[in-house]
Amino acid sequence: MNTEAVKAIYKNEMRRTRNTLLQSIAAPVISTALYFVVFGSAIGSRIESVEGVAYGAFIVPGLMMLSLLTQSISNASFGIFFPKFTGTIYEVMSAPVSFFEILLGYVGAAATKSFILGVLILITATFFVDLRIAHPFWMIGFFLLTCVTFSLFGFIIGLWADNFEKLQLIPSLIITPLVFLGGSFYSVDMLPAFWQKISLLNPVLYLISGFRWSFFEVSDVQVGISLSMILLFLLVCIAIVWAMFRTGYKLKP
């Protein structure tokens, strides 16, 4: 195991974040604050509570998930796409580094960034609403698992994409709609029966539901199912990455 290389990639990626601090951390925090102002305060003041939870607080887990998912994917996909695009990937590819170590460096850094971001959003949230976390360990568990899984997913997209359009395609066409329709801002119970059924096909629903449960003990689906879903998705991502690694996917002519 070439730990120095993993460290080097990790540190390099984290440095890139520091250089673009405004874009990678400040921007998502500001947009989350705006969500609180618009949804939490403006609209939330008209909605008493959802399942006994003040609306402003109710949307916190969903908002965190929204940022974690989109930012994990964009960080990780960009992290590997950029060196591919500029050609600097040659260096990693000709170094005594295994695919697994490359993965560890890039995905680890992307997941760390998401984690920091999530913590910042949580802190931001406490300025707007009263928060209590019923099951802190589960909360951290879902939190970490989401960061890692979606960073891995982003890494796959970054490897797969050979142009900027493809890089944006999945996040904007699939992930964003799924997150918005996954109950970030509402409980699925609020929907008509038909749409409730449809919503159950949305994997992100399970994620948000489980995460929200760890805060308020209210959920759309059972927490066990939520956990199984995210673990399943993690396994799928690992399987895809493993298959890519076997074939040297798109990295070597």
Next chain:
Amino acid sequence: MTERKTIVSVKGLTKTYDNGHQALKGIDLDIQEGEILALLGPNGAGKTTLISTICGLVSPSDGSVSVAGFDIIKDFRKTRELIGLVPQELTLGAFDKVINTVSFSRGLYGKPADTALIDNLLDELSLGDKKHSMVQQLSGGMKRRVLIAKALSHEPRVLFLDEPTAGVDVELRKDMWAIVERLRQSGVTIILTTHYIEEAEEIADRVGIISGGELLELEEKQILMSKLGKKRLVIELKNPVDALPAELDEYGLTLSGDGTKLTYTFDARQERTGMTSLLSNIATAGLVVKDLNTQQSSLEDIFVDIVAAEA
């Protein structure tokens, strides 16, 4: 030279790209430890493909490569640790500081950070004052130096330089060769590709000529030049002549403008060069020879000849 150890051994290496283009057609090449090997070849000959395959950037279609006895695929960690690569393209992350990108390279190769070593390296490459500059603010030649610093950051035993002097001014080129010379002194094996034949002639121990994915020639520079080289015999006459005498028609001589110099080109590989009969015919024609002088053809002439013969 021949008693030296082989450090890189390429056997029957072929590469067919996904689009069906066969860029390497069975290359056999042994590179000796500590030598400077120049690979010459026209655009698209397969030089970069060959280097990239040895470095692990391109997967071989067939054949094998070993470095210091280790297979480049099975023992990729061992072989790559020994290798440094300066790519043909100026590929550098735009937003990095020089010092960071060079340290990053060292880390990738599994070596612990070593500030003193990196500082030394940067000084040696006249990058000392650019240490904290952003890479994108450097000139092309400076970027090339940064790439060299990156390739040397993990103290490789074998260095590949893919057209290191493309687009580089005379000054930097001289510096570059000084660096190459210093590396050679320390026992580093150097493989470089170049389009400047004078360069190969100046610094290489051996020269390989690649064209159309095949290694057409691989020889020590002097042997290649004498073996393949045409020679020119320049005959200076005591008294100028207006035209070539008929006795000398068969030799294809050229006469200089002032009528005092005859140039005879012959193939040094041939058993009979025709020189003796030429000289006696000159005497028969009544010309008096003042001076004789033979010249070796340059690598450039040889190169053009070989590639033309293949085409």
